Amino acid sequence: MLARFRKPAVSAGRSGDQPVSGAEANGDQGHRLRAPSALHAFNRYEIKYLVDTAEAAELREEIGQRLDPDRHSGDRGYGIWSVYYDTRQLRFYWEKIEGLKFRRKLRVRHYGDRFAVEDGTPVFVEIKQRVNRVTQKRRVRLPYRDALRLCDGRRMVEHEPAQRAFLEEVLDLVLRLDLRAVAMTGYIRHAYVGRDADVGLRVTFDHRVRGRDRDLHLGADAQNRLIVPARKTIVEVKANERVPYWLTDLTARRNLQVVRVSKYCQSVEAHGLAPRSIFHVPGHDLDLHLDHDLDHESGRPRPAALSEA
Structure with a gap:
């Protein structure tokens, strides 16, 4: 599918999402940067599919024969929670909907149990941008209080020298475009990483995709609502250079169709912040009354107010 795109990837680190240890995160589950640099950056190609959860389970089993499970996924997977920033006119949202060749978004992201997030919890401040068909992501890890001071308070924070240029770019973006927090997304992820000839390949399965405004x-x-139908899973193939033939054959054999779906756009549209686009996942079968007794990220009982959390 993307075999024709053979431009070499530019990477300052590997693209996997790696939780930090409990000691590093003061008991909370965050993520370790694989790169030694204080700034983590990489380029890659990304392809998304929207599949029934039952078929996603079959895909995971088949893909698991060729790829290794992310060592942090476990049986339950792990939670990913992101707060997205945009202008009052939702500039970044519309850039995505209109399919601009260059577009970007700013977000603050946490990996793990969101109920444990405190001021000192490690989070990532990220700029994710699309240049033609290539996705580029740059991010730094900061304590949550500093991420808020930077993105909401619009003030520079203490940093390592290698982080300065990126933090100045974030601050300039926030000030120049008057960005503010607009929407939040959260989901459970199971991830698989390539080995041998497939090093650099990553396949993720995201389900129970929720959001709030x-x-x-x-x-x-706070209460969340499903922004993708409960019976659907977003499968994403991420490759530094090209997708291996065995994987393109697998998707063709299963007749999987590439989709344009953005979790941020789903959240914006689901909460009425913008009209639903032609790329919106149909919401007629959203199940807003989940009755699970346990929180999937922590395994502990969920607060009553979070029945859709």
Whole structure:
């Protein structure tokens, strides 16, 4: 599918999402940067599919024969929570909908149990941008209080020398475009990483995709709603250079169709912040009354107010 795109990837690190140890995160589950640099950056190609959860389970089993499970996924997977920043006119949202060849978005992201997020919890401040068909992501890890001071308070924070240029870019973006927190997304991820000839390949399965448009503190005891149907899973193939033939054959054999779906756009549209686009996942079968007794990220009982969390 993307075999024709053979431009070499530019990478300052590997693209996997790696939780930090409990000691590093003060007991909370965050993510370790694989690169030694204080700034983590990479380029890659990304392809998305929207599949039934039952078929996703079959795909995971088949892909698991060729790829290794992310060592942090476990049986339950892990949670990913992101707060997205945009202009009052939703500039980044519309850039995505209109399919601009160059577009970007700013977000603050946490990996793990969101109920444990505190001021000192490690999070990532990220700029993710698309240049033609290539996705580029740059990010730095900061304590949550510093991420808020930078993106909400619009003030520079203490940093390592290698982080300065990126943090100045974030601050300039926030000030120049008057960015503010607009929407939040969260989901459970199971991930697989390539080995041998497939090093650099990553396949992720995201399900129970939720969001909200208020109470946008990562650790807020707030209610979310499903923004992708409960029976659907977003499968994403991420490759530094090209997708291996065995994987393109697998997707063709299963007749998987490439989709343009953005979790951020889904959240914006689901909460009425913008009209639903032609790329919106149909919401007629959203199940807003999940009755699970346990929180999937932590395994502990969920607060009553978070029945859709």
